[in-house]
Amino acid sequence: MLIDTFDSILGFTAWLLIGYMLFVIIVYGGMMVLSIKHIRKQYQLDEKEPYDELLKSSYTKPVSILVPAYNESAGIYGSIRSLVSIEYPEYEIIIINDGSTDDTIEKLIERFQLKKIHRVIRNQLHTKPVKALYQSVIYPNLYVMDKENGGKADALNAGINFSRYPYFCSLDGDSVIERNAFLKVMKPIIESDDDIIASGGSIRIANGCRIQNGEVTEIGLSSKPVVIMQVIEYLRAFLAGRIGLSSTNLLLIVSGAFGVFSKKWVIKAGGYSHTVGEDMELVVRLHRLIKEEKLDKKIVYVPDPVCWTEAPEELKYLRRQRKRWHRGLFESLWEHRKTIFNPRYKSIGLVSMPYYLLIEFFGPVIELLGYIIMIVAYFRGEIFIEVALLFFLLTVVYGSIFSAMAVLLEEWSMEKYPKVSHLMKLFLVALTESFWYRPMTVFWRIEGIMDVILKKKGWGEMARKGVSNE
Known part of the structure; x- marks a missing residue:
């Protein structure tokens, strides 16, 4: 009798999980269809001429490029070299040295011939004290702020x-930007007559690429499978995920590694908050502000402008990153929990926030439970073999197949990887995701949830090699 009850509970739970997986696959499938539709519509046009017009137009809005740097000595020089040569009419570069304990500030002073300046700072947002201000002698639009450590x-x-x-752009200190990326990411803002208040570009993995003097001279792939899987992850997240969300104004994440914001709206929203996921939390707060003021403003993702960034090559650093990302997701959801299923916030409250809660945050919990039930069901005998097999196949579709489709979408639209061997490697590695990489990241994200429960703080140490081959 007890065994029959256990089997009934096991069977019910298993079918419930299968229903959840089918729901997730339908959601991701829908986002993939939207992505394909919008990306092909955009890239059927020859866009070189419009960008040339923006470069010469008096309507092109000037941009402040903000680069927070904490112990970025290894890659900061290459990142700044990529910025001083971008194609954009008017911009300033502001490096914020956030109390680095390495030689970041010394390297900046030496290589860019920085001289101390005195300028009044309008303190619209509260921050830690600024110790010194510098301006480059060779690049007059390059400034460096040296301040006490306060976090990103x-x-x-x-x-x-x-x-x-x-308008300002936030960039990571270990990133390299393509020369025309700012024209592309600013285009929708310029053409929207201020209806678009934030715009994000694509992030690609720089490991394996050849970068000289702050410019990607040859696109390549790392030889390490864990880095290749991160390339595939980024393709899926940006091309197959954010395009679909952006097309319906449901985007809640503009990557802190490359995003442009209206300064007026960010200050009105209170600036960046001191959370682990400060980029997502700001975007959610902007969406709330828009909905509360009943305005028709948008936050968009533009797939073409690309920023190349360094990815963790060791599992211990990748684990720390994924745990931190999941904690950041929780902090944003918890801070804005009143929006979830709240019709006052329309599609953000009824679609976007529930999506990030039920699929992105609780997804690893459901997946781990599925793995456990699949193993138990297999050993319970023939009656559950079909259930275990079905869950496994759905997991493969959810992970490997969607990742492989993202690689094909990359080649179909963006063509960033010119070598056939690179695409074949990406495609074949993508098909293996469900067998090793996805279970690993599920466990790390579960650890992130445990860190939330245990109230652990901090970013954790991350090793940097630098993306520039000087």
């Missing part, structure tokens, strides 16, 4: 206070 959000807020222009 604090550094960005300090940069916003110092900036002069109506």
Whole structure:
């Protein structure tokens, strides 16, 4: 009798999980269809001429580029070299040295011939004290702020206070930007007549690429499977995920590695908050502000402008990153929990926030439970073999097949990887995701949830090699 009850509970739970997996696959499938539709519509056009017009147009809005840097000595030089040569009419670069304990500030002073300056800073957002301001002798639009350590959000807020222009871009200190990326990411803002208040570009993995003097001269792939899987993850997240969400104004994440914001709206929203996931939390807060003021403003994702960034090559650093990301997701959801299933916030409250809660946050919990039930069901005998097999096949579709489709979408639209051997490697590795990489990241995200429960804080140490081959 007890065994029959156990089997009944096991069977019910298993079918419930299968129903959840089918729901997730339908959601991701729908986002993939939207992505394919919008990306092909955009890239059927020859867009070189419009960008040339923007480069010469008086309507192109000036941008302040903010680069928070904490112990970024290894890659900061290459990142800045990529910025001083971008194709954009008017911009300033503001490096915020957030109390680095390495030689980041010394390297900046030496290589860019920085001289101390005195300028009044309008403190619209509260930050840690600024110790010194510098300006480059060789690049007059390059500034460096040296301040006390306060975290990435604090550094960005300090940069916003110092900036002069109506739009700012946040960039990671270990990233390299393509020369025309700013024209592309700013195009929808310029053409929207201020209806678009934030725009995000694509992030690609720089490991394996050849980068000289701050410019990607040859696109390549790392030889390490764990890095290749991160390339595939980024393709799926940006091309297959964010395009679909952006097309319906449901986007809740503009990557902190490359995003442009209206300074007026960010200050109105209170600036960056001191959370682990400060980029997502700001975007959600902007959406709330828009809905509460009943305005028709949008936050969009533009797939073509690309920023190349360094990915963790060791499992211990990748684990720390994924745990931190999941904690950041929880902090954003918890901070704005009143929006979830709240019709006042329309599609954000009824679709976007529930999606991030039920699929992105609780997804690893459901998946782990599915793995456990699949193993138990297999050993319970023939009656559950079909259930275990079905769950396994759905997991493969959810992981490997969607990842492989993202690789094909990359080649179909973006063509960033010119070598056939690279595409074949990406495609074949993508098909293996469900067998090793996805279970691993599920466990790490579960650890992130445990960190939330145990109230653990901090970013964790991340090793940097630098993306520039100087």
